[in-house]
Amino acid sequence: MKKLFVLFLAVSCTTAARAQTRLDSIKIVPIDTVYWKRSAQVGINLNQGSFSSNWKGGGVNSVALGAFFNAKSDYMQRRFNWTSEVALQYGIVKNEGQDSRKNVDRIFLDTKVGHRLSPVWLAFGNINFQSQFATGYRYETLPSGGERNVLISNFLAPGYLTESIGLEYKPTTYFNLQFGLGTIRQTFVIDDAVTVGEPTRYGVAPGKTVRNEFAFQLIANFDRNIAENLNLKARYQLFANYATLNAIDHRLDVSLTAKINKYVNVNLTGIVLYDQDQDNAIQYSQGLAIGFLYAF
Template sequence: MKKLFFLSFIFLAITGSSPRIFAQDEMLIDSIRNEMSVDTSWKKKIEFGANLNQGSFSSNWTGGAVNSIAVGGHLNAVLRYEKGKDSWRNDFQAQYGVVRNQGQESRKSVDRLFFDTKYGRSISEHWSLIGGVNFLSQFTDGFDYGESAAGNPERRKVSGFLAPAFLTESIGFEYNPTDYFFLTFSPGAVRHTFVTDLDLYKTFPKNYGVPIGQRVRTEVALMQLIADFDKEVAKNLNLKFRYTIFANIKQLNAIDHRLDVNLTAKINKYWNVNLGAIVIYDQDQSLAVQFAQSLSIGFLYIF
């Protein structure tokens, strides 16, 4: 009888308390699953901006000026994955702007299409082995404006979509002391220069180094060096630059340099002032240093 009473008590205790025990266990398991489902390995930053600049003057304005209007926009997106020793960074940038001065047709003020993807494997605290692919081109045709022998305005085509375009594959080492700066060294990087317009040489004889009648030229670098910086250097003031050196193993006396710089000052949550500059030295384009600069005030949304 005692044994029967003891077994009955155990049965009632189990059947009476198990629903609560199991419910608590299920809640704990669900909580753990929810925490595990939030993957913090991925980080993203997306910026969309647009600007409009306009200037007008009366017909008797003695300072000498013309009416003008300029519009532009850009989209920047960075997607990063970091987990353990592995990392993967994707960077997409698109910029386009048009300006029109009184008495002239519309002209481009900025035109850039850029994509960079890179995988890294950490080998020490600040060093990684990396492999990546980089693409650079533009959206629309570009022209050089001047005057003909008769004094009439004329333009000649000097670039276009995929004319040129640069596709670079590289492996090497990356030094990353902070989250806002990295330096990559890529011996043996391979760069392909595309000019899909086979008639471009008629108006731009250098043809970006691509042999006449061909659409692509391949170069191997003794060394490619990239320095990338992106940081808020002061309150509401961001500095971003990317400097690239490409040393063709067959033309070490003609090393290519490119520097892209952007300084952005936030006025408030949605408005900013942006100062941008591009400096290029590439003998396949010009024997002199090329420089482009832009200043704009516009809308900026980050999400």
């Protein structure tokens, strides 16, 4: 009996030791962090850019120095999804015989909350803000041979704040379609000086600083590595005011980024914009940049 008890005690100790070893090998991850995916990039670029003559952001064909910051976070737990994105860009150019001018200027903030209805459909609510940091000018040559700067944009002149609810189709991680069935957009023009020489105030009535629109909005997003170290990112936005469906706004942003090594990349960007509140013609912007990139 005594030998049986000693054998049972030895087996129990061995089993307990093995169980503790297995527990020690398990990596314990805080519950609040396992659902998060985060990324960010900061960089300084040497830029080449060209603009159409009616580009409302202001600018000049140039070689320039610019800086950018991009960040994105994605939270997913069961049926709940929360995605936020920040894109900030600013660049300046100094040509001989001219004052410093900007050639890129963008503020883009976006956050979206979704509830999954099926494997590919979500109900969502979204808030988006877009504007620029500094003044933008159109540069005109005078008959005397001099130059005149016409102020055409500034921070919150225009600025766009958009709230949208609707349905999202997301069949893959790199592509989604948002149908904003109920969308409200506020267009801000808080600097009256930008109306000098311009036929419109970006749709804001004279004497007012904000315009409200109720509309349908369609957004398509694509973000994928199409080859090793080569990423294609595109965002198309359609905005249709229910009161004026004959004047639909379109905007397409495309970015192609090639990663040379850990810290150097080449970036080709393009924007095509059609908005009759800004201009009756199509606007476009193109830029080529090479520079330092740090991702974390």
